[in-house]
Amino acid sequence: MRDFQLPGRSAVFAANGMCATSHPLAAKVAVQMLDSGGNAVDAALAAAALLGVCEPLMCGLGGDCFVLLKPSGQDQVIGLNGSGRAPEKLSAERLRAEGHRVMPLHDAAAVTVPGAVDAFCRLSQDWGKLGLKASLAPAIYYAKAGVPVAPRTAFDWQNSAEFLRGDARKFLLFEGQTPQPGRIYQAPQQAEVWQRIALDGRAAFYEGEIAEDMVFSLNALGGVHTLDDFSQNSCDYTQPISGTYKDIELLEHPPNGQGATAILMNHILALFDLPTMDPYGSARAHIEAEAAKLAYDARNRFIAHETPATQMEHMLSMQFARKLAALIDPKRAMTQVSKRTETVHKDTVYVTVVDRDRMAVSLIYSIYHGFGSGLASKKYGINFQNRGAGFTLEAGHPNEAGPGKRPMHTIIPAMLKKDDRLVMSFGVMGGAYQPTGHVRLVSNLVDFGMNVQEALDAPRSFADQGVLKVERGYSDKVRQELSDLGHEVVTPPAPLGGGQAIVVNHETGVLEGASDPRKDGCALGY
Numbered sequence: 001m002r003d004f005q006l007p008g009r010s011a012v013f014a015a016n017g018m019c020a021t022s023h024p025l026a027a028k029v030a031v032q033m034l035d036s037g038g039n040a041v042d043a044a045l046a047a048a049a050l051l052g053v054c055e056p057l058m059c060g061l062g063g064d065c066f067v068l069l070k071p072s073g074q075d076q077v078i079g080l081n082g083s084g085r086a087p088e089k090l091s092a093e094r095l096r097a098e099g100h101r102v103m104p105l106h107d108a109a110a111v112t113v114p115g116a117v118d119a120f121c122r123l124s125q126d127w128g129k130l131g132l133k134a135s136l137a138p139a140i141y142y143a144k145a146g147v148p149v150a151p152r153t154a155f156d157w158q159n160s161a162e163f164l165r166g167d168a169r170k171f172l173l174f175e176g177q178t179p180q181p182g183r184i185y186q187a188p189q190q191a192e193v194w195q196r197i198a199l200d201g202r203a204a205f206y207e208g209e210i211a212e213d214m215v216f217s218l219n220a221l222g223g224v225h226t227l228d229d230f231s232q233n234s235c236d237y238t239q240p241i242s243g244t245y246k247d248i249e250l251l252e253h254p255p256n257g258q259g260a261t262a263i264l265m266n267h268i269l270a271l272f273d274l275p276t277m278d279p280y281g282s283a284r285a286h287i288e289a290e291a292a293k294l295a296y297d298a299r300n301r302f303i304a305h306e307t308p309a310t311q312m313e314h315m316l317s318m319q320f321a322r323k324l325a326a327l328i329d330p331k332r333a334m335t336q337v338s339k340r341t342e343t344v345h346k347d348t349v350y351v352t353v354v355d356r357d358r359m360a361v362s363l364i365y366s367i368y369h370g371f372g373s374g375l376a377s378k379k380y381g382i383n384f385q386n387r388g389a390g391f392t393l394e395a396g397h398p399n400e401a402g403p404g405k406r407p408m409h410t411i412i413p414a415m416l417k418k419d420d421r422l423v424m425s426f427g428v429m430g431g432a433y434q435p436t437g438h439v440r441l442v443s444n445l446v447d448f449g450m451n452v453q454e455a456l457d458a459p460r461s462f463a464d465q466g467v468l469k470v471e472r473g474y475s476d477k478v479r480q481e482l483s484d485l486g487h488e489v490v491t492p493p494a495p496l497g498g499g500q501a502i503v504v505n506h507e508t509g510v511l512e513g514a515s516d517p518r519k520d521g522c523a524l525g526y
Helices: 024-035 040-054 092-097 116-127 132-145 151-163 167-172 188-200 208-220 227-231 259-269 282-302 309-315 318-325 431-446 452-457 476-484
Strands: 012-014 018-021 064-070 078-082 236-238 241-245 248-252 347-354 360-368 414-418 421-429 461-464 467-470 498-504 511-515 522-525
Touching: 012 018, 012 522, 018 024, 018 040, 018 498, 018 511, 024 040, 024 132, 024 347, 024 522, 040 116, 040 132, 040 188, 040 347, 040 360, 064 116, 064 414, 064 421, 078 116, 116 132, 132 188, 208 227, 241 259, 241 431, 248 259, 248 431, 259 282, 259 309, 259 318, 259 431, 282 309, 282 318, 282 431, 282 461, 282 467, 282 476, 347 421, 347 498, 360 414, 360 421, 421 431, 431 452, 431 461, 431 498, 452 498, 452 511, 467 476
Parallel strands: none
Antiparallel strands: 012 511, 018 347, 018 522, 064 078, 064 360, 078 236, 241 248, 248 414, 347 360, 414 421, 421 498, 461 467, 498 511, 511 522
């Protein structure tokens, strides 16, 4: 139990249903959907669509999503890949000839076809109860009426606004300025798009006037997108991958997501005696950092649009984990691990919902960097993601940019099982940080006996871009010890990710929800 005389928040308990997400209004809408007879899919879609209004720099109509779904009455978990593909005319060779060594970030070349809308429509049709109109109604209403900008959202808005270009500035700035907390943000064009989708399904977005607005706007910005690229894009059901950490099974979405990285990190860390270490000490942070360096290097070599099954088996094997763990020196940071160049700050929202029938949804939704590509369509102001920046321009690499391919994705929903039953649905946001965030959360729960809210609250560190990012929650003593081990210790300008989780207690029948204080959101139940 936490010390109630110190800052912090309690976990949230409820018996019937619960939502945990990064904005309170979205959590409220989801719980209302459950209370009015909807299931976890209806509620999760309502929250996710609304988050495009509440946090427009994080997600929106122009983005992608991944989903893990546990249907009611069964233990099998289903995956849905709602990530879009590159246009058929995208050419890595042409980009290299133009002088690009890496994928451009704020350019039409980085814009992949939005995949989330198709996934939302498929989920509602196949698994929802109340229908798409009901799930999208809150987003339509609040896009018209407006939502007050929350503090963390205002902070990120200010940090990302410099990347907005052209029409995006018109739709996403207030007379050229970023909003202060409490400023009302309205998005009537978004409301119109969602309304058409509610009436006519995916065709309203991927064909006709809205698709024409997106394609013609991208072409004017130098993109090679076609109407066929949009009309032919579709989501896919997938089989989750998994690995065990002590007596817990971690389920992740398969590639093109980076979930395998978290499983590999868990396998490496299981070979060290973490429970004997101080959870907030330098020894644990060091071992975790070294495991991350090795696991992320494997990610950059293996994970792509279509990772061969043999490579995935190798990456997830304990034999591979043992070889990597043997490279870790508890007394010295390694410096010779290859790294791929990528910018650090990516933006994402996460929603998890569990309903009264114990259907569970773990949904992550993003436009990648803050405001994605920084580009928007001319008429409807659809803010385009820059997921194509997840490709590499290295010739012959499995993740080389190419026509119709999906890039390596950072967003990863997750679930935990014990004795083959779901015990937690969760996600940790933060771009490349996400696998480390999953591993840190699982270790906090399993190795150190924290409750789920404590596990999210705890300070974080992250080995990234050749430095060790250490949040201010760590002591100066720990920072010095990490520096003495050879790490280049820096304080990140923004918190490391954010996260939400719902624990399912099968003995009591009670749900326990938690939401990261690094975000504006909360867990709500009924």
